[in-house]
Amino acid sequence: MSLRRRLTLSLVTILILFAINVGTHFWGSVARNESMIAYRKSVTAAQLSTEIEQLINDQRQTILILSTIRENTGDQLDQEEYAQAQAKLTETRDLIARMGKLSRNVTREHFARLEEATETLLDEWQGFYDNYNDPEYHAEADDPLAYLEASQKLKELEQHQAFIAVQRANIIDRTIALTDRITLLGFVASIVLTAILGFILVRYTNQSLKRLKRGTQRLGSGDLSYRIDIIDDTGELGDLARAFNDMSEKLRNAMHDVSQARDAADEANAAKSSFLANVSHELRTPLNAIIGYSEMLHDELSDPGEVDRGQFQLDLEKIIRSGRQLLSLINDILDLSKIETGKMSLHREEFMPAELLEEACEVIEPQLRARNNTLEKSDFTTLPVFNNDASKFRQVFTNLLSNACKFTENGTISVTAREPDGHPGWLEVTVRDTGIGMDADQQKRVFEAFVQAEASTSANYGGTGLGLAISRDFCELMGGAIRVKSAPGKGSTFTVTLPSDPESTHADA
Amino acid sequence: MSKTILLVEDNELNRDMLVRRLSRAGLDVITAGNGEEALEQMRSAQPGVVLMDMNLPVMDGWTACRKAREEDAIAEIPIVALTAHASAEDRKTAMDAGCCEYATKPIDFPELLAKIKKLQGDD
Numbered sequence: 291m292s293l294r295r296r297l298t299l300s301l302v303t304i305l306i307l308f309a310i311n312v313g314t315h316f317w318g319s320v321a322r323n324e325s326m327i328a329y330r331k332s333v334t335a336a337q338l339s340t341e342i343e344q345l346i347n348d349q350r351q352t353i354l355i356l357s358t359i360r361e362n363t364g365d366q367l368d369q370e371e372y373a374q375a376q377a378k379l380t381e382t383r384d385l386i387a388r389m390g391k392l393s394r395n396v397t398r399e400h401f402a403r404l405e406e407a408t409e410t411l412l413d414e415w416q417g418f419y420d421n422y423n424d425p426e427y428h429a430e431a432d433d434p435l436a437y438l439e440a441s442q443k444l445k446e447l448e449q450h451q452a453f454i455a456v457q458r459a460n461i462i463d464r465t466i467a468l469t470d471r472i473t474l475l476g477f478v479a480s481i482v483l484t485a486i487l488g489f490i491l492v493r494y495t496n497q498s499l500k501r502l503k504r505g506t507q508r509l510g511s512g513d514l515s516y517r518i519d520i521i522d523d524t525g526e527l528g529d530l531a532r533a534f535n536d537m538s539e540k541l542r543n544a545m546h547d548v549s550q551a552r553d554a555a556d557e558a559n560a561a562k563s564s565f566l567a568n569v570s571h572e573l574r575t576p577l578n579a580i581i582g583y584s585e586m587l588h589d590e591l592s593d594p595g596e597v598d599r600g601q602f603q604l605d606l607e608k609i610i611r612s613g614r615q616l617l618s619l620i621n622d623i624l625d626l627s628k629i630e631t632g633k634m635s636l637h638r639e640e641f642m643p644a645e646l647l648e649e650a651c652e653v654i655e656p657q658l659r660a661r662n663n664t665l666e667k668s669d670f671t672t673l674p675v676f677n678n679d680a681s682k683f684r685q686v687f688t689n690l691l692s693n694a695c696k697f698t699e700n701g702t703i704s705v706t707a708r709e710p711d712g713h714p715g716w717l718e719v720t721v722r723d724t725g726i727g728m729d730a731d732q733q734k735r736v737f738e739a740f741v742q743a744e745a746s747t748s749a750n751y752g753g754t755g756l757g758l759a760i761s762r763d764f765c766e767l768m769g770g771a772i773r774v775k776s777a778p779g780k781g782s783t784f785t786v787t788l789p790s791d792p793e794s795t796h797a798d799a
Numbered sequence: 800m801s802k803t804i805l806l807v808e809d810n811e812l813n814r815d816m817l818v819r820r821l822s823r824a825g826l827d828v829i830t831a832g833n834g835e836e837a838l839e840q841m842r843s844a845q846p847g848v849v850l851m852d853m854n855l856p857v858m859d860g861w862t863a864c865r866k867a868r869e870e871d872a873i874a875e876i877p878i879v880a881l882t883a884h885a886s887a888e889d890r891k892t893a894m895d896a897g898c899c900e901y902a903t904k905p906i907d908f909p910e911l912l913a914k915i916k917k918l919q920g921d922d
Binding site for chain 1: 810812813815816817819820823854883884885886903904905906908
């Protein structure tokens with residue numbers, strides 16, 4: 291469950307409890323009020339009863355006195371006295387009517403009985419006053435029956451009113467006690483529930499936050515493979531944990547990429563340093579001969595006696611040869627530098643590949659002899675005419691043949707060239723030797739610039755390790771490709787595929 | 800102690816040049832083309848000083864040096880490394896292999912002669 295839903299649920303629960311409390315309070319108020327009104331009515335009715343009782347008592351006394359006076363003296367009732375008596379009677383009737391209004395529901399029965407009894411009594415009294423001055427009238431004024439009846443009914447009503455007042459008071463007490471209890475219960479329940487919900491919420495949030503914190507610390511300390519345990523939550527904290535894990539994954543990948551890039555850069559740097567060391571080494575070897583022979587010839591010239599002119603010429607040729615070797619080395623380095631900076635361009639011209647291949651074979655003739663290698667050639671005459679860079683073409687095959695010779699002794703070097711079936715306008719040349727060969731790792735790196743197949747290879751066979759890098763780049767510039775197949779001790783086969791024209795539409799091989 | 804100098808060099812031009820210059824300076828020079836040949840020559844001819852190129856076919860100069868130092872009969876023969884490797888690290892590698900002197904190509908000939916004389920004088 292999500293954090294928001296949990297919080298909302300807690301809030302709703304607490305609000306419901308609060309509403310129950312408030313509702314109870316209002317209900318208690320209303321209930322108390324109702325009872326209070328009824329209680330007040332009962333009290334008022336009790337007062338009325340007392341007044342009525344008083345009034346009836348007074349009038350009965352008056353009537354008894356008047357009746358005695360009439361019998362003994364025969365005094366007449368004057369107008370004023372009559373009006374006074376009438377007023378008393380009317381007041382009594384009014385009070386009873388008021389009582390009737392108060393007793394509308396609960397004491398209706400008792401009131402009806404009282405009303406009946408008082409009606410009889412008051413009618414009797416009315417008759418007494420009306421006929422007082424009539425000597426014929428025989429007043430039954432001291433008849434106690436009606437009075438007693440009315441008195442009795444009044445008392446009953448009073449008692450009933452008192453009983454109801456007590457009942458109402460009890461109800462008020464009970465209501466107050468009940469609402470107090472409900473309020474207290476609701477209050478305690480609110481506190482307990484709030485505490486429990488808070489505790490659960492804090493515990494759950496704390497656990498998840500602890501995991502997140504631990505994950506952040508582990509990640510911060512560099513452990514990029516650390517993943518937060520899946521938090522059992524479909525809400526915000528679960529989302530956060532998943533987002534965190536995603537971030538860790540991406541960070542790890544990014545760090546991996548960076549570290550790979552750094553390794554590659556380090557490797558390239560190391561290769562460059564070792565290349566510079568190799569270049570320095572290779573430049574120093576011909577320079578040693580040039581300086582050494584020059585100094586020697588210089589010394590010999592200052593010797594007394596004839597100079598051996600033939601020997602002198604041979605030595606000068608050695609100096610020239612070393613100088614040329616130095617030049618070609620510098621050219622190689624410049625070529626590679628141009629290729630690396632993208633400044634090497636293609637100079638297209640028409641040429642016969644057969645002629646250039648023959649030339650390359652002638653150039654390596656001295657190397658072949660020096661290492662006692664045999665050269666085998668296929669028929670070059672049927673090859674297509676090329677419109678490509680002749681100089682680069684020549685250099686590629688001179689390099690390949692020179693390499694083959696360098697790594698082969700007492701072996702065979704074979705050159706085959708043909709127009710592949712189904713690819714007119716293309717040329718496939720293979721240079722195969724029976725030399726020391728290469729393992730798979732060496733084959734992978736053999737075309738890389740600045741890298742020689744092996745440090746010791748350079749030591750044993752010389753060269754800057756640039757020839758193949760330059761050859762590959764030249765082949766690609768000419769629109770073709772070069773590949774190698776080899777095994778240690780089994781010789782190497784370099785295959786070059788080139789289009790006759792780098793922009794020709796049928797260059798589809 | 801023998802006054803013979805053993806020159807170990809695989810490059811024909813450099814070997815020819817050095818042999819002639821050393822002979823012209825009055826030294827007795829014999830040659831070897833790789834590390835194995837060098838060890839054989841050291842055993843048989845017991846030269847006074849060995850001038851050894853480090854980049855050699857079959858067995859390189861460093862290996863030959865180490866092997867020479869392990870062989871009692873030839874362990875004491877001083878070896879001067881002649882190499883086109885010019886860095887301080889290369890110098891240390893050669894010294895660690897057992898060379899007692901180091902000369903960088905292109906060779907400063909008078910300096911090389913002085914080193915040879917000093918080594919011959921030591922004995």
